[in-house]
Amino acid sequence: MPTTDTHTPSAPVTGRLVHHRAGTAPSTWAMGSLFEHLLHDEDSAGRLGVALVTQPPGVASPLHRHSRESEVFFVLSGTMTYRAGDDVLHLGEGDFVHLPQGMPHAFRVTGSEPVRFLGLAAPGRLFHLYEEVGVPAAERRPPGPDGPSAAEEVPRWNAVAGRYGLEVLGPPLPEDA
Template structure:
């Protein structure tokens, strides 16, 4: 039943039918894609293992929202720290510095929404196509390969690193 109707813009996806990308030791399943330069919302179902963390960063163009389905994460937004768990929602306006770290011993699964959604193409640039809808494990890129890709691609997406990750 996965379908897209170009006439009215309706997108319907069954579980596991989005295009997958492995990046950051994680799975990004693209549910709603926004073409580069378009103002449409982008949505991904993200699965990340414990310990994954982002540096403190900001997006100059995009607002983001997250809805945590499973797991736990610590989130820093501006000067405030939050502990998120299943059922929590967070909205981040464009320009606000933020970072997160996945906590506990289970992966976190969350919906990531970006407006405009072209930001989600950043994961495609730095990662690799997922051959299965699962965490990449040894099939993913090594950090020494992926981190330089992030540093090279991030400015094209208006992403600026402004500080270190949340401590372990």
């Protein structure tokens, strides 16, 4: 009996293979947090950026939106409260959230332990913002007094936000959100 070849030609490879052993990805201290840059946009033909993020309790972002990217968060450990549009989400280990491009959002790390999550941005250029505003991490941990202060970072955030399509809309989530 004859067979039919169902193999179709492959699409051309775009981007490049990236592999990081645990603890070896380039890392940045920004926002009082550790960003381990697992995939840069230039490695994925601009399509995706991926970071492993560790943030200590109390870290909070202002209400903001991204005009160019959608974001995805998958919580590995710890807890955080997320405002996404009009919804307030209480996230913990194993929780997933997708933020469509343009959706106003803010978060606050809750509980007594740091939160660790896998963050994805599509397209992927957004993670360069943290490298531009922050500093190379001296160690694989969130920064302490040896990291940049908010007084040092905030003017840099304000200076570069527009280039990344980041618009601040309001204050951070309150502690009791």
